[in-house]
Amino acid sequence: MDTRKFYSDGAWVEPKGTDTLDVTNPSTEMPVATISMANFEDADLAVNAARTAWKTWSQTPVAERLVLLRKLLDIYSERSEEMAEAISKEMGAPITFSRDLQVAFGYNHLKNTITALENFKFEHPLNEGSDDSHIMHESIGVATLITPWNWPMNQVMLKVAPALATGCTLILKPSQVAPLSSMLLADMVHQAGFPAGVFNLINGAGSSVGSYLCRHPEVDMVSFTGSTGAGASITRDTSEGIKRVSLELGGKGANIVFPDADKSSLRNSIERCFRNTGQSCNAPTRLLVERSMLDETIKLAVTAANEMAVGASDKEGSHIGPVASKAQYDKVRSLIEIGVKEGATLKAGGLERPDGLNQGWFIKPTVFANVTPDMTIAQEEIFGPVLSIMAFDSEEQAIALANDTEYGLSNYIQTADKERARRVARRLRSGMVEVNGKSFGPGFPFGGYKKSGNGREGGRFGLEEFLEVKVVSDWA
Numbered sequence: 001m002d003t004r005k006f007y008s009d010g011a012w013v014e015p016k017g018t019d020t021l022d023v024t025n026p027s028t029e030m031p032v033a034t035i036s037m038a039n040f041e042d043a044d045l046a047v048n049a050a051r052t053a054w055k056t057w058s059q060t061p062v063a064e065r066l067v068l069l070r071k072l073l074d075i076y077s078e079r080s081e082e083m084a085e086a087i088s089k090e091m092g093a094p095i096t097f098s099r100d101l102q103v104a105f106g107y108n109h110l111k112n113t114i115t116a117l118e119n120f121k122f123e124h125p126l127n128e129g130s131d132d133s134h135i136m137h138e139s140i141g142v143a144t145l146i147t148p149w150n151w152p153m154n155q156v157m158l159k160v161a162p163a164l165a166t167g168c169t170l171i172l173k174p175s176q177v178a179p180l181s182s183m184l185l186a187d188m189v190h191q192a193g194f195p196a197g198v199f200n201l202i203n204g205a206g207s208s209v210g211s212y213l214c215r216h217p218e219v220d221m222v223s224f225t226g227s228t229g230a231g232a233s234i235t236r237d238t239s240e241g242i243k244r245v246s247l248e249l250g251g252k253g254a255n256i257v258f259p260d261a262d263k264s265s266l267r268n269s270i271e272r273c274f275r276n277t278g279q280s281c282n283a284p285t286r287l288l289v290e291r292s293m294l295d296e297t298i299k300l301a302v303t304a305a306n307e308m309a310v311g312a313s314d315k316e317g318s319h320i321g322p323v324a325s326k327a328q329y330d331k332v333r334s335l336i337e338i339g340v341k342e343g344a345t346l347k348a349g350g351l352e353r354p355d356g357l358n359q360g361w362f363i364k365p366t367v368f369a370n371v372t373p374d375m376t377i378a379q380e381e382i383f384g385p386v387l388s389i390m391a392f393d394s395e396e397q398a399i400a401l402a403n404d405t406e407y408g409l410s411n412y413i414q415t416a417d418k419e420r421a422r423r424v425a426r427r428l429r430s431g432m433v434e435v436n437g438k439s440f441g442p443g444f445p446f447g448g449y450k451k452s453g454n455g456r457e458g459g460r461f462g463l464e465e466f467l468e469v470k471v472v473s474d475w476a
């Protein structure tokens with residue numbers, strides 16, 4: 001694959017823009033590919049292709065779309081090792097993690113979307129037993145999809161799969177930090193035989209061509225995952241055109257630990273903060289602990305951090321990799337410094353490089369205790385392997401602390417008391433509440449409250465994001 005090309009109107013095409021950017025391997029700090037940065041002409045060509053293709057793609061029977069999506073699922077599975085390698089190289093996830101989680105999540109989202117599509121009723125009566133008013137769910141049109149670098153195929157598939165499934169056409173602009181996995185996906189879409197113009201991909205900077213793709217008059221919808229700041233800018237960009245906007249933004253998840261918490265599930269939940277080197281929007285980064293078990297939980301967190309190996313992304317194993325970019329490295333380190341300056345107690349990790357890793361953007365798993373809610377590290381999304389521990393004295397205080405954030409993506413509860421878990425879950429202002437490490441079922445709605453965004457992705461919820469609802473009277 002020539003990484004300097006874009007995938008537009010069913011073919012790999014030469015870019016009109018002349019700017020280029022190196023994609024850098026975060027483990028080595030060495031370039032692994034060069035991509036082109038699209039200009040507005042590249043964007044126009046992709047949008048026009050999508051607009052033309054939508055006329056026929058939106059009218060295809062569901063059965064036809066299912067055949068192509070199932071084909072794509074097979075190809076994705078056959079080429080999963082290529083995908084794992086691309087993700088490892090572009091954003092630094094260790095190859096085992098890339099294979100078992102990064103790639104696997106993409107597979108699951110596509111599979112769950114296919115299941116949701118098989119069961120989705122695009123037309124039905126408004127009320128059971130009365131055929132007079134008829135409901136139709138129709139594809140919204142041309143969608144701009146913009147994604148970040150931290151879980152590339154997870155995020156891309158949560159958008160691409162439902163867009164294709166609902167009969168939308170799309171322009172994907174992946175993160176310029178991690179574009180290789182998306183280019184590989186474009187190649188798979190091509191191999192599956194989707195009609196020209198249905199799926200288009202251009203690379204480029206968010207603030208220029210990304211923003212242009214959001215403002216474009218021929219774009220009906222924008223689905224965005226990324227930082228809250230960029231989400232706000234996209235909201236402004238799309239307001240004139242009154243476009244549908246689905247936003248999946250940052251998070252600052254609380255992990256509330258009651259004294260009856262199961263110890264092994266507690267350790268897992270602490271390690272989740274460091275997973276993917278802390279670069280997950282739903283990471284449990286604030287550990288809220290009932291005071292009676294504060295000391296033992298701090299010890300447990302310190303042990304978990306110290307025992308977590310850090311290493312290069314091409315090495316097999318359960319270690320964590322580097323953070324994805326120099327910018328991220330500098331940002332995380334500066335927040336660690338601020339944590340110390342503002343008076344939190346550094347219990348593990350810190351600014352020193354992990355042993356033997358003198359090149360690459362590696363950061364030690366870091367634990368802060370004595371964190372207070374007014375500290376920067378208690379409020380700002382760090383997006384690195386940094387845990388902030390705070391104590392609480394009552395259930396009421398735990399809920400208040402957990403909700404004391406501008407974000408509302410995911411929270412976590414550790415307790416053996418089901419009644420308490422339900423009571424607390426009802427009062428947490430977040431789109432997701434995970435109890436005792438139990439995973440959500442297939443096709444669950446991923447999304448947040450408050451400044452974590454307004455979208456819901458996954459399964460049937462993901463399909464609904466890309467659909468308009470129409471009601472027609474006198475149908476019977």
Ligand code: NAD
Pocket residue numbers: 146147148149150151155173174175176204205206207210211214225226227228230231233234247248249250251280281381383409447448452453
């Ligand atoms: P980012 O906002 O800098 O960039 C994300 C994407 O948006 C990139 O493709 C970028 O080019 C583009 N972009 C940036 N500014 C833009 C603009 N003004 N207009 C249009 N496009 C623009 O985020 P990032 O650093 O790549 O990713 C990390 C962020 O993503 C974190 O805040 C994280 O919490 C968030 N995130 C959220 C979820 C979720 O589902 N809620 C999932 C993963 C990551």
